[in-house]
Amino acid sequence: MKEFLMNNLSTIIISAILLFIVVSVIYRRIAGKKAGKSSCGCGCSSCEAYSICHTVNKK
């Protein structure tokens, strides 16, 4: 077991980092949606519909 871990340490660490990124992206998307953040493709401060968008989401 120890030998396996030592031989694959880099693979395990990088895989764990990737897994962490994936989980955190999914978590943040879900949390953001619950918090009323929009998931659209433009930045809020450049958006003409910023105020109505977030008003809708808050409802």
Place this chain on the structure above:
Amino acid sequence: MSVKIALAGNPNSGKTTLFNALTGSNQFVGNWPGVTVEKKEGRLKKNTDAVVVDLPGIYSLSPYSLEEVVARNFLVNEKPDVILNIVDGTNLERNLYLTTQLTELGIPVVVAVNLIDAVEKNGDKIDISALSRHLGCKVVEVSALKGVGVEEAANAAVNAAKSGKGTKPVHRFSERVEKTLSRIQELVPLPEGQERFFAIKLFERDEKAVASLSIDPDILSKIETYIKECEQELDDDAESIIINERYTYITSIIDSCYIKKNKGKLTTTDKIDRIVTNRILALPIFAIVMFLVYFISVTTVGSYVTDWANDGVFGDGWFLFGKGSDAYEEAVGEYERSAAILEAFEAAAEEAGIEPDEAIDLVATAEIYDDEGNLEETILVDYEMYSQIGEIEEPDPSDYGTWIPGVPVLVGDFLERANTAKWLQDLILDGIVAGVGSVLGFVPQMFVLFLILSFLEACGYMARIAFILDRIFKKFGLSGKSFIPMLIGSGCGVPGIMASRTIENDSDRKMTIITTTFIPCGAKLPIIALISGAMFGGAWWVAPSAYFVGIAAIICSGIILKKTKLFAGDPSPFVMELPAYRMPTLTNLWRSTWERGSSFIKKAGTVILVATILIWTLSNFGFGENGFGMVDMNNSLLAAFGSFLAPIFKPLGWGHWQGAVASLTGLIAKENVVGTLGVLFSGANEVAENGWQVWANMREVFTPLAAYSYLVFNLLCAPCFAAIGAIRREMNNAKWTLFAITYQCTFAYAVSLVIFNIGSLISAGSFGPGTIAAFVIVAVLIYLLVRPRAGSKVKRKAIASA
């Protein structure tokens, strides 16, 4: 003491610019009326006790549209401590109409004459103290854009609020009207401080004012008698009497306060508009402008930067400032040529069963390919040529200049040195780097597009497009008002769909929601750039055609839908004030471009990253001979799923699993189409060494016609989930949402089928069931476009019998 300052003014008078200057916010500022559709709040920079509320632009306190209702309700019901009324100094006469109403609300008013720099530039003069005297309130000069007078305006507003004294209107109507107003005030108990405002509103028969006061019907009928008496005496209706008298008053103010240098002469904006909005020239100019927008951003300027991103950043690497690039390219060309010659000769010798050194009479054929996999040259190689080349060594780029390795090289080296497992290296290089990199490779083009669109918005041309298109839209029963959401939708479909709520007519609003996403949003740009650059070699017409296909789809859909009972009816009237042309500030342009562009980078690093990992996993795992595990891509789970879907798209020319799967992943985000294709083609045929090679692999599967059909399908079909969610919210009905999505997908399918099959007939003479289906679709489309409108027969009969 906490102070609430309301920013009120006409649309496009600079309220949001002043709001940003006062609060340090970065709210979107557009040079067209109606940018602000909801109120926004912020705190004053130098006095955090003061809250500034930016209201949507209104022309008067008699609201007609949703945003006008928002502004009026706030001013009348929430009673801010002070109103900071922004008036456009270059258009004082029209702006003062609202001012005369605001001074009747019983709230302190400070007038900020904005665009004072433009007034001075025109050589005009405004007598501020005389204006202040006439209006009965403090007047300050401001240039919100340049930050001139902003602090003074803020201080004046705060002081006026602290004084607590409501502005007393100086203006008096004619004696007859004033008499009626007094009689109304005597009859009805009106809200304190707002007696005059409500008396005038009751005189105007303002329904909202009547409803808010809950007046006894008997009293209402008495009021009606007073109004009718007054109307008879003055020979006009009550509302017109008030409007006319207000304008007479405003004209007298202008005469005494405003000295116009070029009275009666055309302004620069007028002169430009004579050409730009000309009945004949407007459309060709619009077509040229939009052609240039996409041509510059996708085919020329954007393309150079994207080439660098694809070949350099997401390829082998690049030379710092390009120094040494030419010499290295030459050396590489020489090396590849020599290597191809040696390889061809040695392969031919091996085939002949002799040693190359002994093949004196042998002649081989060497083929030289370019980076994109195109055959460039064919060379006949004899023994003499082979022996002259001798030993060759691959040139090292660092010998020619400062060489910066590309992301795949750096990541690959790192993973190699870290001794990671092969599957992880494949996942990162062929999955994440290829997928995310393929999307990021097109970001430069996106930035150029956003920069140009921001410029067109800020300078005032975009507002003209709505005006120009209204003329065409009107002919087909559509409203130019629908173009505003489409204009916004060119950045992102979600706010575009949301902006449709300013359209009062329900059927027009629904139709706009359905068609807004036909305009290519920023996320679709990578698809356009990919097809244009990789499939058509950067042909000049491909990228601009994507925009015009969108416009044509909107017009055709509008005509088709308007002729159904669901959408029948006259279009909403479209009244729009054309803003003056302005040279946008670099800060505003950059902020708008960066906000939009950086969101895509962020999305690539989050949603697209997760999606590419999923795509890579599904495309590399499946059931093989030894059970579940890593398999060849064509035997993967994704291939099995894609192959199930692929036959649906066969009539469109791209009935292969990769295309079907990529289109489906576009539902997550449209740029994911490119990301998925990047993953699926990075390891196909030849392992791609740079971004463009991925697309060379893709050309093996897509013919140019199929690629164009693919582009059109992905432009017109259902948008991403975020936009579908926005459709659902705005429709507020699941059935209507389903209708919208079904219509979009069916329309996209039909158009793509026609393009591929009729295109195949014209270009290759191929005829089959698809061609017949294409002609049937064309016939049906023509019928739907030219048939009479639903209900028109009934209407005609009714007219005839009358």
